[in-house]
Amino acid sequence: MPTATLDENVTLTRASARHVRVTPQKARRVVDLIRGKAATEAVAVLRFAPQSASDPVRKVVESAIANARVTADRNSEAFDERTLVIQSAYVDEGPTMKRFRPRAQGRAARINKRTSHITVVVAPTGKAPEPQPRGTAKKSAAKSTAKKTTAKKSTARQGGTR
Numbered sequence: 001m002p003t004a005t006l007d008e009n010v011t012l013t014r015a016s017a018r019h020v021r022v023t024p025q026k027a028r029r030v031v032d033l034i035r036g037k038a039a040t041e042a043v044a045v046l047r048f049a050p051q052s053a054s055d056p057v058r059k060v061v062e063s064a065i066a067n068a069r070v071t072a073d074r075n076s077e078a079f080d081e082r083t084l085v086i087q088s089a090y091v092d093e094g095p096t097m098k099r100f101r102p103r104a105q106g107r108a109a110r111i112n113k114r115t116s117h118i119t120v121v122v123a124p125t126g127k128a129p130e131p132q133p134r135g136t137a138k139k140s141a142a143k144s145t146a147k148k149t150t151a152k153k154s155t156a157r158q159g160g161t162r
Contacts, residue, residue, distance in 0.1 A: 012087060013071055015064035016119040019094050020056045023114040027053045027091040031118070039065050039084035039122050057118055061086070064122045080124075087123040091116050 020027070030053045034042035039061060046058035065081060072079035094115035100108045 010123055011068075011071060011075070011077075012121050012123045013064055013068040014119060014121040015060050015067050016117060017056055017060045017063075018117045020116045020118055021113070022053045022056060022116055024091050024093045024116045026051065027057065027116045027118060030054045030057050031089045031091055031120075034061065034086055035089050037086055038082070039086060040082055042086050057089075057120075060118050060120045061089075061122075064120045068122055068124070083124045084122045085125050087121040089118075089120045091118050093117070 030046070030049060030051050033045055033049065034057070037045070042061050043058060043065075046054045046061065065084060068084055069079050069081070094117050096115065097113040099111040099113060101111050103109045
């Protein structure tokens with residue numbers, strides 16, 4: 001059952017991957033990067049994220065986008081991938097595989113191989129994002145970094161006991 005409907009006739013589409021061999025803590029770090037972003041932007045972020053958990057999360061996001069496309073085709077609705085937003089994304093803990101490792105003096109140490117259940121829900125926003133001019137993003141980023149560097153300098157001058 002990949003779809004659900006809200007009060008305002010917005011169709012939510014979900015996708016999930018179960019028993020993924022990545023620890024939930026590491027997967028949650030990656031999922032926090034994409035929560036609330038546009039789906040296409042989330043895929044781009046995950047494609048270049050250095051964490052190994054970003055690959056299975058990216059596959060789930062792409063699956064949710066594909067499920068939204070199929071649902072729109074089934075309902076004879078117009079579909080634009082750029083309007084999709086990550087409504088919610090969460091990672092639940094799956095079953096833990098318990099393995100043992102030999103240790104000194106005949107002892108054994110338990111190794112926990114944790115698994116995750118990754119779920120992503122996407123919803124259309126209703127409007128396509130308008131493209132931004134290329135120069136404006138760099139100017140605002142330069143201003144914010146200038147403010148950060150001045151704040152760092154002022155705290156460094158105060159001195160401390162360390």
